[in-house]
Amino acid sequence: MKLTVVGGGSTYTPELIDGFARLRDTLPMEELVLMDPATDRLELIGALARRIFARQGHTGTITTTTDLDTAVDGADAVLLQLRVGGQAAREQDETWPLDCGCVGQETTGAGGLAKALRTVPVVLDIADRVRRTNPTAWIIDFTNPVGIVTRALLKEGHKAVGLCNVAIGFQRKFAALLGVTPADVHLDHVGLNHLTWETGVRLGGPEGENVLPKLLTDHGDTIAADLHLPRTLLDRLAVVPSYYLRYYYAHDEVVRELRTKPSRAAEVAAMERQLLELYADPALDEKPELLSKRGGAYYSEAAVDLAAALLSGAGSPHQVVNTYNNGTLPFLPDDAVIEVQAAIGPTGPAPLSVPALDPLYAGLMANVTAYEDLALDAALRGGRDRVFRALLAHPLVGQYAYADTLTDQLIAHNQEHLAWA
Known part of the structure; x- marks a missing residue:
């Protein structure tokens, strides 16, 4: 090999x-x-x-x-x-x-x-x-x-x-908190790359007992501290968001922090x-x-597991990967790329079924998927207007004046890497 x-x-x-x-x-x-x-x-x-x-x-x-x-x-x-x-x-x-x-x-x-x-x-x-x-x-x-x-x-x-590596990081952290091996922990992990939630934590596999409620009750303070989000938010959501969700859930707070420390x-x-x-x-x-x-x-470890499953059918039977939606989440286009648990083998990933999602998460996913579609169009075809449209669609930008200014800044700082600029 x-x-x-x-x-x-x-x-x-x-x-x-x-x-x-x-x-x-x-x-x-x-x-x-x-x-x-x-x-x-x-x-x-x-x-x-x-x-x-x-x-x-x-x-x-x-x-x-x-x-x-x-x-x-x-x-x-x-x-x-x-x-x-x-x-x-x-x-x-x-x-x-x-x-x-x-x-x-x-x-x-x-x-x-x-x-x-x-x-x-x-x-x-x-x-x-x-x-x-x-x-x-x-x-x-x-x-x-x-x-x-x-x-x-x-x-x-x-x-x-x-x-x-977000999912495998959560798997390892939850296993340590629960006193079990990582192989015992199966995540109900759903979302887009860097926009994901753990909606369940199961022992033994996809059909195992969901211990997420107990995990939040017993270890919510620890998990919240790792995410730099308040424990009360986790209790209200009853899920564990990835740490990238802090950019959405505490945007202005994060901006203030970023302005006062080295990048x-x-x-x-x-x-x-x-x-x-x-x-x-x-x-x-x-x-x-x-x-x-x-x-x-x-x-x-994630790379070895994935490569082994793709090349020989070895490795874990279910892994979190980024792949085509293909109807897994009905509110997204089939060609959207989602990050979910999938059965992995030499023919590639086959996403596992996902229960209906709360609109709180589905809505944000749909918004960011639309942005990603526009971002890919801009990456493939270039042009100031395509960059502007992608920025205007992004929920962390959203205002036309900001999108205009950021478009000019983006192009100015990246001209040597943009063939069309």
Whole structure:
């Protein structure tokens, strides 16, 4: 088995390598290719990856390359983890929307749209080259904004599945609170990427006992503190929203906070410098503790589980992924990309049935789905008016004056990445 990681020079990669090494029985591979145009980082991380494999006794080979066609040739699966424009572009995404009193964030709102416009054309070019070189390969997308990127891939007919670590993070946290193993916890997870709710927490599988009410009663304060939302809100909702819902449920509060502290991009950039220094130590042969603060917790375990299920039918039978709606949520178009539990196998994901949703959640999902449709149109065809329409549709923007100003700001800060600008 051969796997390729596009964006292999990311500081995330040692997390992925550690998972591949630990879970080699679930996902046995003979060859892993790390592909990245950043040669210096790529070689540094490639060397660390080989040391991690050696320490944990993995016999697979790890190669590095800057050539995409070479990297994907013969690959069974290609994992995408890209950041077009790097942390410098993220820094912009998180700052200029604040001038209008709108959330500055890299995956939602105006900043999220900027990231989508930069990313979709690049990912589609990569996917086209994968298909020409190796049409049978699965593409697993971890590149944000995952929902929009996955929708672009599927719309073009690629064998693609989107992956996010929010669900597996909740699974691990709830298992610890309940005193059970993560495999015992099945989430009734529903929504769009970075717009999800846990409407049930079941023990033993999809038909198991729903212990969410007890979880909220016994551990609501802990869960609320992790989400930076009030316990009273969780009690009133009787569900657990993802932490990204705070941008919607406490928008103005978040804007005030963001205006008074360094951006997350600045924090991550500083952390990346420290991580690269650690990775350069030839004695380091495991992922450093600092990496846990970088984000992407449990990404490797989710990726291994998904790749194993797609390639061999191994791994967990039900996993949370981003895929076509296809009637799962009747209030959304079939070609909307949703994030739900699905049965996973070599033919791809098949979403499990979802009970009727409260309009409180269905309405917001429908609104953001409409925005994502307009965002994808803007990413594929460009043009100021398409950007404006997407921003006007987004519930975190919504006012024409803000949408006008943010459109100009977005284009000004991203001209080098927008072929049409």
